[in-house]
Amino acid sequence: KQEVTQIPAALSVPEGENLVLNCSFTDSAIYNLQWFRQDPGKGLTSLLLIQSSQREQTSGRLNASLDKSSGRSTLYIAASQPGDSATYLCAVNDYKLSFGAGTTVTVRA
Amino acid sequence: DVKVTQSSRYLVKRTGEKVFLECVQDMDHENMFWYRQDPGLGLRLIYFSYDVKMKEKGDIPEGYSVSREKKERFSLILESASTNQTSMYLCASSPRTDTQYFGPGTRLTVL
Numbered sequence: 001k002q003e004v005t006q007i008p009a010a011l012s013v014p015e016g017e018n019l020v021l022n023c024s025f026t027d028s029a030i031y032n033l034q035w036f037r038q039d040p041g042k043g044l045t046s047l048l049l050i051q052s053s054q055r056e057q058t059s060g061r062l063n064a065s066l067d068k069s070s071g072r073s074t075l076y077i078a079a080s081q082p083g084d085s086a087t088y089l090c091a092v093n094d095y096k097l098s099f100g101a102g103t104t105v106t107v108r109a
Numbered sequence: 110d111v112k113v114t115q116s117s118r119y120l121v122k123r124t125g126e127k128v129f130l131e132c133v134q135d136m137d138h139e140n141m142f143w144y145r146q147d148p149g150l151g152l153r154l155i156y157f158s159y160d161v162k163m164k165e166k167g168d169i170p171e172g173y174s175v176s177r178e179k180k181e182r183f184s185l186i187l188e189s190a191s192t193n194q195t196s197m198y199l200c201a202s203s204p205r206t207d208t209q210y211f212g213p214g215t216r217l218t219v220l
Contacts, residue, residue, distance in 0.1 A: 034208055043113075043199055044211040089152070096167065097142070097209060101151040 002027045004092050006100035014108050019077035021103045023090030028068045035064050035075050036089040038102070044089065048075070080107045112136070113212035115200050121218045128187040130215050132200030138210075140203045141183035143167075143175065145196040146214075152199065158183055190219045 003026040013019060023033070032051045036044040048057045048064040050073070056065045061078040077084055087104045091097040116131035132141065142157040144167075154167030156175040164175050172194060176184045183202075187194055195218050201209040 032208075036211075041214075041216070043213045044201075046208045046210070049208045091152075091209075096154055096157060097152075098154075099144075099152040101149065 002092055002094055002098040004090060004098050004100040006088075006090055006103050008103060009101065010104045010106075012106040012108060013080055015080060015082060017080055017107075019075075019080050019084070019105060019107075021075040021077075021088050021090075021105070023073040023075070023100055025071045025073075025092045025098070027092075027094060028071055029094055030068065031093045031095070033064075033066055033073050034091045034093065034097070035062075035073075036091060038087045038089060040087075047088075077105075080105075082107045082109045113200060113202055113210050115198075115212040115215050117215050118213060119216050119218075121220065122187075122190050123220055124191060126187075126190050126219075128190050128217070128219075130185040130187075130198055130200075130217070132183045132185070132202075132212055133181055134183075134202035134210070135181065136202065136204070136210070137180065138202040138204050139180075140205065140209075141177065142201040142203075142209065143173075143183065143185045144199045144201065145169070146199055147196050155185065192219050195219045 035047045050057045050066045063076045087102040089102045090100040113134045143155045144152045158177045174186045198215045200212040203209040
């Protein structure tokens with residue numbers, strides 16, 4: 001059974017600082033890995049999807065890397081803003097999605 | 110834009126009631142999913158479906174059933190609601206193994 005772990009569980013940074021969010025998974029036989037954002041009381045919004053054959057994906061200030069062999073992915077958010085405050089979820093797709101518990105980020109103005 | 114809608118944002122039911130949660134997607138996606146989300150436990154997969162009239166159990170199917178009579182609609186059924194089914198329920202759809210698109214969620218309270 002796929003186990004997905006996200007560290008840290010919570011993070012608070014001043015505005016402008018870079019964010020580094022970590023995700024690890026136990027079974028490397030995956031189709032892809034996704035990073036989602038969730039605002040309080042809302043559904044999930046997909047941020048980045050990395051296929052198993054890729055090493056990284058970028059979208060604006062977001063960059064996600066994937067090291068399948070070591071079972072790790074990292075989400076980098078450059079120059080954080082208060083609007084980046086949310087919970088970030090990592091999900092591994094090995095025919096169904098397995099989610100981590102998330103990292104709750106607070107960016108202080 | 111992909112749109113996934115859920116029938117209710119908030120729902121309050123009594124123990125023992127039969128509860129229907131409806132999910133509709135407008136992008137002709139093959140796959141549809143039902144999750145529940147609880148603090149400290151993250152999202153857990155209840156049931157999913159790869160095609161009409163097809164369903165597969167996820168990680169926590171006990172106490173739930175599903176129905177997919179049409180491609181765009183996936184229903185989650187609580188046959189006899191219990192207080193431990195109080196949770197946020199999230200529906201998602203996807204084309205094959207591509208990204209999943211989530212609905213806004215239904216916060217269900219069972220009294």
